Amino acid sequence: MDFNLSEEHIMIRNAARDFAQTELLPGVIERDNKQKFPNELVKKMGALGFMGIMVDPKYGGSGMDAISYVLIMEELSKIDASASVMVSVNNSLVCYGLETYGSEEQKQKYLTKLATGEFLGAFCLSEPEAGSDATSQKTTAIDKGDHYLINGTKNWITNGGSADVYLVIAQTDKEKGSHGINAFIVEKGMKGFHVGPKEDKLGIRGSDTHTLQFNDVKVPKENRIGANGSGFRFAMKTLSGGRIGIASQALGIASGAYELALKYSKERKAFGTEICNHQAIAFKLADMYTEIEAARYLVMKAAWDKDQGNNYDRSSAMAKLYASKVAMEHTVEAVQIHGGNGFVKEYHVERLMRDAKITQIYEGTSEIQKIVISRGLIRD
Numbered sequence: 001m002d003f004n005l006s007e008e009h010i011m012i013r014n015a016a017r018d019f020a021q022t023e024l025l026p027g028v029i030e031r032d033n034k035q036k037f038p039n040e041l042v043k044k045m046g047a048l049g050f051m052g053i054m055v056d057p058k059y060g061g062s063g064m065d066a067i068s069y070v071l072i073m074e075e076l077s078k079i080d081a082s083a084s085v086m087v088s089v090n091n092s093l094v095c096y097g098l099e100t101y102g103s104e105e106q107k108q109k110y111l112t113k114l115a116t117g118e119f120l121g122a123f124c125l126s127e128p129e130a131g132s133d134a135t136s137q138k139t140t141a142i143d144k145g146d147h148y149l150i151n152g153t154k155n156w157i158t159n160g161g162s163a164d165v166y167l168v169i170a171q172t173d174k175e176k177g178s179h180g181i182n183a184f185i186v187e188k189g190m191k192g193f194h195v196g197p198k199e200d201k202l203g204i205r206g207s208d209t210h211t212l213q214f215n216d217v218k219v220p221k222e223n224r225i226g227a228n229g230s231g232f233r234f235a236m237k238t239l240s241g242g243r244i245g246i247a248s249q250a251l252g253i254a255s256g257a258y259e260l261a262l263k264y265s266k267e268r269k270a271f272g273t274e275i276c277n278h279q280a281i282a283f284k285l286a287d288m289y290t291e292i293e294a295a296r297y298l299v300m301k302a303a304w305d306k307d308q309g310n311n312y313d314r315s316s317a318m319a320k321l322y323a324s325k326v327a328m329e330h331t332v333e334a335v336q337i338h339g340g341n342g343f344v345k346e347y348h349v350e351r352l353m354r355d356a357k358i359t360q361i362y363e364g365t366s367e368i369q370k371i372v373i374s375r376g377l378i379r380d
């Protein structure tokens, strides 16, 4: 067993760290305040190969492994979790979904642009009445011979107002339940496709979250992904990999908050000494570091499972469940270590605390991760 990163992995991590420090950090507070979507930064991340990290170079991707993906995600998330969720959705939901299940024509037409950052992707599963219970899809896609007609509403869609390509899950045959669901590629600007107002959120405020409306949207038959009725499996398998991305986002938020708290505790003095010399603070740092390392091993194990071709449903659920818990608990501790300064924006930890919460909710809530883990345990 080798716990060391390869030279190549260290280089990749350092490139992401440099980018986060020089490009993401300067405007992060303003983007959070104004809910500003960083269009120009997405293009820069595309130029660095961050938008198609695991995609085969023949489709414009970087051809890296899942370990590289989580290293990049952690570094971006330490500074700006709004930017990293765009990376995560584009990579592990949209690019992965198209590369694994799409036709050669779909890959040539869409994946080549998504993997380079020329296009941005969105993944549309959630609905007002179908969140955790994703089989209750109300959006319909009726087979009209050479095309499908899509009607319905999707909500909470990340990159919703900025994407060029939307992977939309819809019910084609209600009688068949989850086997009657399909996934479709919808392009920005298709007739009948409307983007609702941007959500005003607690955290990841720089990311772009919208409700989408589909009114008789005519989607050509060749835009269906995979065999008829395979859409639910497509969504579940894709989300399983997406959880590795969100777990590494949570890891980055937690480690970013820890690094800030450690630094602050070595500078701030109270009762004649740096606060890190008070055992109550030192023990918080010890707990933070230990649990962040434990989260890192779970995240790395899930990524390693994916790279090895192992089933990663359980390891990705465990990584997301634990890393998101650590992110939530230890960002609160990082604010506490900063005292009053933790409560204001310029010290960054209050933003990390707000950003941490979403990692326990999207791509399957913590309760849903426990269902995935426990069902597997009982079945095996």
Ligand SMILES: Cc1cc2nc3c(=O)[nH]c(=O)nc-3n(C[C@H](O)[C@H](O)[C@H](O)COP(=O)(O)OP(=O)(O)OC[C@H]3O[C@@H](n4cnc5c(N)ncnc54)[C@H](O)[C@@H]3O)c2cc1C
Pocket (backbone or CB within 6 Å): 089, 122, 123, 124, 125, 126, 130, 131, 132, 133, 155, 156, 157, 158, 159, 201, 204, 209, 358, 361, 362, 363, 364, 365, 366, 367, 368
């Ligand atoms: C900022 C943001 C971005 C998002 N981005 C996307 C996106 O890009 N694409 C997309 O498709 N969706 C996206 N989502 C939606 C997200 O995945 C859902 O919010 C999430 O899956 C939970 O669904 P829900 O909100 O309907 O909650 P519900 O399913 O209504 O759950 C409410 C509560 O009940 C619990 N619960 C539900 N069922 C069970 C059960 N069987 N056992 C125990 N507890 C249960 C849940 O854990 C939760 O605590 C996003 C959400 C947010 C807030």
